[in-house]
Amino acid sequence: MLDSGTVRLDISATRAISPAHALVQVENILVEPERRARVVVDQRSGTIVMGDDVRISRVAVSQGNLTLRVEEAPLVVQPNPFAGGQTIVVPNTNAAIEEEPGIGLAEIPEGTSLSEVVAGLNALGVSPRDMIDILKSIKAAGALHAEFVVR
Incomplete structure (x- = not known):
């Protein structure tokens, strides 16, 4: 996490086919504020x-x-x-x-x-x-x- 509003995602660590597939996996994650x-x-x-x-x-x-x-x-x-x-x-x-x-x-x-x-x-x-x-x-x-x- 870079700051309270920014998260860094290492796409290579997700082993997804493409960056779009990696984003699909994380876009609906519930984050507790x-x-x-x-x-x-x-x-x-x-x-x-x-x-x-x-x-x-x-x-x-x-x-x-x-x-x-x-x-x-x-x-x-x-x-x-x-x-x-x-x-x-x-x-x-x-x-x-x-x-x-x-x-x-x-x-x-x-x-x-x-x-x-x-x-x-x-x-x-x-x-x-x-x-x-x-x-x-x-x-x-x-x-x-x-x-x-x-x-």
Whole structure:
């Protein structure tokens, strides 16, 4: 590693047929970043700040008459015939929030980003204070994979 954003790859050490084949092998490697995902909440002002790397495990949420549905439908992408590429699965997430009377729990599947949840809540006009309460509850349930800082 040259620096925090650059990695040197010795293609001859991969024993790949060509440099392109070597890159195909390493392009989808999951790298755990050194910085931890973080959500910062200021209760007094109602401000919520988060990075795009914040993820949520599968959890059910109910807040008043709000229904939160986040669906993950993986999309399979295949290379052209005889191209020598690999079939990969790409996440395809759809989030919808509805305000309905008498609705129970809403389920959020694993891998959903917090920004998708917050975007749905914002679209419904949920107040920052209610949103903070929802985030606290998700964190207390152990489903929020981030450091949670309340100021």
